[in-house]
Amino acid sequence: MIPPIVSSVSQTREQLDRVRRDGKRIGLVPTMGALHAGHASLIRRARQECDFVVVSIFVNPLQFGPSEDYQRYPRPLEKDAAICAENGVDLIFAPETTDMYASPQMTFVEATHITDHLCGAFRPGHFRGVATVVLKLFNIVQPDFAYFGEKDYQQLCLIRRMVEDFNLRLTIVPVPTYREPDGLAMSSRNVYLSPAERAAAPALYRALTLARERIAGGETNAATIKATAMNVLTAEPLIRIQYLEIVDPSDVQPVAAVTGPVRIAAAIFIGKTRLIDNVSAG
Amino acid sequence: MIPPIVSSVSQTREQLDRVRRDGKRIGLVPTMGALHAGHASLIRRARQECDFVVVSIFVNPLQFGPSEDYQRYPRPLEKDAAICAENGVDLIFAPETTDMYASPQMTFVEATHITDHLCGAFRPGHFRGVATVVLKLFNIVQPDFAYFGEKDYQQLCLIRRMVEDFNLRLTIVPVPTYREPDGLAMSSRNVYLSPAERAAAPALYRALTLARERIAGGETNAATIKATAMNVLTAEPLIRIQYLEIVDPSDVQPVAAVTGPVRIAAAIFIGKTRLIDNVSAG
Numbered sequence: 065m066i067p068p069i070v071s072s073v074s075q076t077r078e079q080l081d082r083v084r085r086d087g088k089r090i091g092l093v094p095t096m097g098a099l100h101a102g103h104a105s106l107i108r109r110a111r112q113e114c115d116f117v118v119v120s121i122f123v124n125p126l127q128f129g130p131s132e133d134y135q136r137y138p139r140p141l142e143k144d145a146a147i148c149a150e151n152g153v154d155l156i157f158a159p160e161t162t163d164m165y166a167s168p169q170m171t172f173v174e175a176t177h178i179t180d181h182l183c184g185a186f187r188p189g190h191f192r193g194v195a196t197v198v199l200k201l202f203n204i205v206q207p208d209f210a211y212f213g214e215k216d217y218q219q220l221c222l223i224r225r226m227v228e229d230f231n232l233r234l235t236i237v238p239v240p241t242y243r244e245p246d247g248l249a250m251s252s253r254n255v256y257l258s259p260a261e262r263a264a265a266p267a268l269y270r271a272l273t274l275a276r277e278r279i280a281g282g283e284t285n286a287a288t289i290k291a292t293a294m295n296v297l298t299a300e301p302l303i304r305i306q307y308l309e310i311v312d313p314s315d316v317q318p319v320a321a322v323t324g325p326v327r328i329a330a331a332i333f334i335g336k337t338r339l340i341d342n343v344s345a346g
Numbered sequence: 347m348i349p350p351i352v353s354s355v356s357q358t359r360e361q362l363d364r365v366r367r368d369g370k371r372i373g374l375v376p377t378m379g380a381l382h383a384g385h386a387s388l389i390r391r392a393r394q395e396c397d398f399v400v401v402s403i404f405v406n407p408l409q410f411g412p413s414e415d416y417q418r419y420p421r422p423l424e425k426d427a428a429i430c431a432e433n434g435v436d437l438i439f440a441p442e443t444t445d446m447y448a449s450p451q452m453t454f455v456e457a458t459h460i461t462d463h464l465c466g467a468f469r470p471g472h473f474r475g476v477a478t479v480v481l482k483l484f485n486i487v488q489p490d491f492a493y494f495g496e497k498d499y500q501q502l503c504l505i506r507r508m509v510e511d512f513n514l515r516l517t518i519v520p521v522p523t524y525r526e527p528d529g530l531a532m533s534s535r536n537v538y539l540s541p542a543e544r545a546a547a548p549a550l551y552r553a554l555t556l557a558r559e560r561i562a563g564g565e566t567n568a569a570t571i572k573a574t575a576m577n578v579l580t581a582e583p584l585i586r587i588q589y590l591e592i593v594d595p596s597d598v599q600p601v602a603a604v605t606g607p608v609r610i611a612a613a614i615f616i617g618k619t620r621l622i623d624n625v626s627a628g
């Protein structure tokens with residue numbers, strides 16, 4: 065059964081207040097829609113741990129740069145509702161932009177350190193937009209648990225940090241990246257890829273896993289490990305590398321030597337499509 | 347009776363969770379301590395409107411500039427507790443800095459527009475520190491109402507805006523500035539003034555009220571009105587003007603002509619002591 069789709073902030077609150085009064089644990093899966101099997105795995109995890117599962121669907125203009133794909137970002141609401149229904153979602157919160165940003169936003173969440181590298185370095189304002197809208201969603205839904213995919217690793221670190229820094233009362237649950245059989249991480253942006261681009265895309269995960277294997281094999285020099293992975297990517301003529309970095313998982317700062325747990329993260333362009341992925345190692 | 351003074355974040359939450367479960371309305375008066383009659387008027391207002399009144403006392407290092415008075419800011423906790431007791435406070439939340447900033451803060455509340463002028467222009471990072479700690483306090487105490495003095499007018503506007511922008515579920519209650527009989531606004535920093543400086547200080551309010559009278563008399567040219575007020579201040583040799591501005595009360599932007607309600611705000615130095623004040627007009 066298709067769950068109710070509520071666009072009004074105040075109606076969403078009213079309904080969730082009743083749920084809370086019944087003593088139910090609320091789980092939130094924040095999304096921009098265009099749901100795929102990765103989102104479904106977040107929803108199923110929420111379904112296991114919570115009594116009432118909310119999926120928010122909001123393509124947040126604040127987190128897109130002027131040259132990015134805000135306009136063409138897919139918005140298949142009917143298909144999204146069906147995926148929510150299949151996975152037992154109780155409520156879809158799908159606000160209008162005019163409701164989320166009722167008056168011109170003048171206060172924002174800004175991060176330091178944690179957003180200095182990786183995507184943060186290449187998408188100015190992106191994480192400000194992400195953190196700000198996620199804080200708004202948290203305050204509207206007031207969930208006990210919120211679910212974030214590890215695929216957006218820097219985002220996950222930022223949100224976790226925000227929760228701690230601002231003394232928010234909820235638990236962030238990281239969910240492993242869901243992949244196609246050939247290793248390509250599920251992403252709403254995969255639909256942009258032509259057949260030839262789609263065929264080239266799994267090189268991203270191959271490069272990251274090769275780096276992980278080098279670390280498992282005892283290599284500690286980050287430059288050496290990165291060079292190995294970059295070679296996999298440069299071998300694919302359709303791929304342009306934006307970054308490939310090995311970072312400390314706690315503060316997302318690049319490391320020169322692998323002396324403990326790290327995250328290997330990369331962003332590439334295939335044609336006009338930007339893809340990111342990451343794996344843990346060390 | 348002196349109310350309980352709790353420094354632990356988790357203990358404060360536990361106690362307030364019980365209060366909330368009893369269906370009581372919680373009021374928060376955020377302060378940096380050094381309480382005076384102005385704070386007492388905030389507390390009494392909270393006492394009238396709420397079932398349970400929390401005063402937070404925390405000298406927030408994040409909102410002081412490197413050359414400002416963080417170290418010498420007065421911290422008379424016993425006297426503060428007595429003032430809280432006299433005014434019926436139920437709980438004093440007085441956290442340690444190490445508890446409020448348990449790990450290095452990496453996410454902050456940043457404002458645009460509303461903090462561009464007045465104090466915001468002269469105290470870089472100040473309002474970032476204010477908004478960030480107030481958001482933390484809101485999330486720890488989770489009050490239904492929070493009380494802010496109009497004396498810190500730009501701060502009041504910022505906090506109000508933050509509540510709206512971040513969809514926080516509480517009501518901000520502005521409380522009129524409490525003044526000495528000669529018009530000087532109550533401030534914890536008034537204790538810094540020597541007798542001669544104290545004698546000069548009421549010129550600040552006199553200047554602002556003169557500007558208000560010019561507006562009431564029909565003057566609309568902001569430059570003319572400001573010049574009138576500045577003359578009052580420059581007549582006092584102990585006073586150095588930092589700013590005197592007429593702003594739109596909604597977005598704290600300077601106006602060239604007074605065509606509706608405005609706020610007249612000024613900051614001065616008397617010796618090493620910085621004082622601010624403001625009045626409404628128009």
